[in-house]
Amino acid sequence: MRTEPKAGRWDWLFARLDREPERPTHIDVPRMTRHRAALFGATLAFYLAIVWLVVTTSWLVRLDWQVMFFRPYQQWSQIHWFVDYYVVLGQRGPTAVMVAAWLGWRSWRQHTLRPLLTLGASLLLLNVTVGAAKLGMGRLGPHYATVIGSNEMGLGGDIFPSGHTANAVVTWGILAYLASTPRARRWLSALSAVTALGVGMSTVYLGTHWLSDVLLGWAAGLLILLALPWFEPLIARAEAWILDLRDRRRAGRAAPAAAPAPAAPVTAPVLLKRRPTAVQDGATAARETAASARHPRAPAHLAPGPHTTRSERTPITPSGTRRPPHTERLPRGTATPAARPLTNGG
Numbered sequence: 001m002r003t004e005p006k007a008g009r010w011d012w013l014f015a016r017l018d019r020e021p022e023r024p025t026h027i028d029v030p031r032m033t034r035h036r037a038a039l040f041g042a043t044l045a046f047y048l049a050i051v052w053l054v055v056t057t058s059w060l061v062r063l064d065w066q067v068m069f070f071r072p073y074q075q076w077s078q079i080h081w082f083v084d085y086y087v088v089l090g091q092r093g094p095t096a097v098m099v100a101a102w103l104g105w106r107s108w109r110q111h112t113l114r115p116l117l118t119l120g121a122s123l124l125l126l127n128v129t130v131g132a133a134k135l136g137m138g139r140l141g142p143h144y145a146t147v148i149g150s151n152e153m154g155l156g157g158d159i160f161p162s163g164h165t166a167n168a169v170v171t172w173g174i175l176a177y178l179a180s181t182p183r184a185r186r187w188l189s190a191l192s193a194v195t196a197l198g199v200g201m202s203t204v205y206l207g208t209h210w211l212s213d214v215l216l217g218w219a220a221g222l223l224i225l226l227a228l229p230w231f232e233p234l235i236a237r238a239e240a241w242i243l244d245l246r247d248r249r250r251a252g253r254a255a256p257a258a259a260p261a262p263a264a265p266v267t268a269p270v271l272l273k274r275r276p277t278a279v280q281d282g283a284t285a286a287r288e289t290a291a292s293a294r295h296p297r298a299p300a301h302l303a304p305g306p307h308t309t310r311s312e313r314t315p316i317t318p319s320g321t322r323r324p325p326h327t328e329r330l331p332r333g334t335a336t337p338a339a340r341p342l343t344n345g346g
Contacts, residue, residue, distance in 0.1 A: 029114075029229075029232050029236075030177065030228070030229045030232070031229050031232075032229040032230055036226055036229065039226055040223065040226040040227060043219055043222050043223050043226060044219075044223060046219050047216065047219040047220065047223065050212060050215050050216045050219065051137075051216065053212070054139070054151050054153065054160070054212050054216075055151065055153060057149075057150065057151045060211075060212050061149070061150075061151045061212070062149065063211060063212075064142075064210040064211050064212050065148065065149060067204060067210075067211050068142045068145075068207065068210070071207070072204065072205045072207075073205055073206055073207055076205075083202045083205050083206060084206075086198060086199070086202055087164065087199060087202040087203060087206065089168060089172075089195055089198075089199055090163075090164030090165060090167050090168040090196075090199035090200075090202075090203070091164065091167070092123075092163070092167045092171075095167065095168070095171040095172070096119075096123060096171060099119060099171050099172070099174065099175065100116065100119060102175070103115035103116050103118075103119050103174075103178070104116060106178070112239065113239045113242060113243075114178075114235060114236075114239060115178050117235045117238055117239055118174065118177070118178060118228065118235055119174055121228070121231050121234070121235055122170050122174050122224055122225070122228060123170070123171075125224045125227070125231075126166060126167060126170050126220075126221070126224055129220060129223075129224065130161060130163055130166050130217075130220050133160070133161055133216075133220065134158040134159070134160065134161070134163070135158060137153055137154070137160050138153065138154045138155055138156050138157050138158070139151070139152050139153050139154075139155070139157045139159055139160035139210075139213075140152040140155045140156070140157035140159070141157060141159045141208060141209060141210070141213075142207050142208070142209070142210060143207060143208070144157065159208070159209055159210070159213055160210070160212070160213050160216060161213055161216035161217040161219070161220045162200060162203055162209045162213040162214050162216065162217030163217070164199055164200070164202075164203050164209075164217070165196060165199055165200035165203065165209075165213075165214050165217030165218055165221065166217040166218075166220040166221040166224075167221070168192075168195055168196040168199040168200070168221070169192070169196040169217070169218060169220075169221025169222055169224075169225065170221045170224050170225060172191070172192035172195050172196060173189070173192045173193075173196070173221065173222075173225045174225070175188045175192060176188035176189040176191075176192050177225055177228060196218065196221065197218075200214035200217060200218060201214070
């Protein structure tokens, strides 16, 4: 018996991925070149410099306090409503959904899972690195500052670096990283840079972050984008593993189901032979007693059996004659009566 495989929930997506070619030939996977490695080193140095300037309560911390006392949200209150909406472009939830929808369509068109897997890897790196830095430095924000002129470090806060800024750099920058042509990569790089810059300055305008928080957030997001080529082999192995797992599940569903072996016929003599002797004798005696208690009745069809010879059969002698009685016929040995005279002259 053969069963047809049922269509699973993701079979329509994997069927699309099975189409050739697996990946367009004109799209190159970025590699860690010397230029990119130099940018990564410079950005890392800038990151460490910002941290050092804040920890030592340098001129950067005094600049943070000056911007905070300036209160931009009061100086330009007429744009407050716009900034409230614009800063959403740096929130992780809404931006991740929008970018994932676009990259999902790209995966559909390019027949590969690489765009979605790259987005997942970048967001994972963002959560690990930025989250660890926030918890490790524990800086308080402008609204919760305790001592004027202090760096507010190690007081249990979680705003250094700015998560909105780093998320805007990574989420919108991943579109430029995955661009299929150099021209699209340049335009998307400029657009993502402007968007991330606007999100960072919006947090400063609203007073939720220090200026140094935004600077460190830009550096943290850029470090993740520059480090992504090192994770490309891992992304390729993850894609191959997912497709291989799909193939194994599909092969398991398409395998013919093994038909159950028919049970061997069990007859009454086999069961009687397997019974103990005492149980068999008791059952036989009970059947014979029940048969003798019933009124004997000839079966409708007799099975052929042994016959006795004619000489062994009991002769049956009929009593009397077999001829029907006749009033005018006399028994043998009697005289014949005289003929009856005819009347009327006959």
